[in-house]
Amino acid sequence: MTFAPRSPQLARQAEPGRTLQKAMALVLGSSLLWASAKVQVPFWPVPMTMQTYVVLLLGPLLGRRLGAGVVLTYLAEGAIGFPVFAGHTNGLGLGYFVGPTAGYLVGYLAAVVLAGTLAEHGWDQSVGGRVMTLLVAEITILAIGCGWLATTYGWETALAIGLWPFLLGDGLKLAFAIGTLSFVKQRLSRSSNELEP
Numbered sequence: 001m002t003f004a005p006r007s008p009q010l011a012r013q014a015e016p017g018r019t020l021q022k023a024m025a026l027v028l029g030s031s032l033l034w035a036s037a038k039v040q041v042p043f044w045p046v047p048m049t050m051q052t053y054v055v056l057l058l059g060p061l062l063g064r065r066l067g068a069g070v071v072l073t074y075l076a077e078g079a080i081g082f083p084v085f086a087g088h089t090n091g092l093g094l095g096y097f098v099g100p101t102a103g104y105l106v107g108y109l110a111a112v113v114l115a116g117t118l119a120e121h122g123w124d125q126s127v128g129g130r131v132m133t134l135l136v137a138e139i140t141i142l143a144i145g146c147g148w149l150a151t152t153y154g155w156e157t158a159l160a161i162g163l164w165p166f167l168l169g170d171g172l173k174l175a176f177a178i179g180t181l182s183f184v185k186q187r188l189s190r191s192s193n194e195l196e197p
Helices: 008-038 051-062 064-079 093-098 102-120 127-153 155-162 164-195
Strands: none
Touching: 008 051, 008 064, 051 064, 051 102, 051 127, 051 164, 064 093, 064 102, 093 102, 102 127, 127 155, 127 164, 155 164
């Protein structure tokens, strides 16, 4: 089936609807990040939140621009004092962005942009591509987070407190995210095939 290109007038009429959809995605996505930061799953050697699981999926599912918008909205909420970050019931505002976890917050944004870019170039069309996309995103979060810690504590301490305790939990969340992304992609592909004449 071939569709004729939309006229500029129809495109302008559709623009308010797209803007509303994007605004809703920003609000819902940042709320999901907020909620995932507060979920504490008992685990060894440290409890884990589900935040990196959500971060890993934002880029491939929303694209780099909208995914980055979600993370920036979330960070802005934290910057103005909303208690959106893990482990905090009272907002710390901008002070949080110079603390020990600031690197991980920056890593979230970088990971979403990177994963979204790779997905937009077709890396999410195969299982192997999804694994590589989300693995690169996960490594990006950990590298930037530990790099920030190392500026204060040195690399040995940074790895001891910012990497090794989280590897097992992050590995499980990575596997869960790969499974989730594969499931969503398969469902979307099936729906698309059913709509074709």
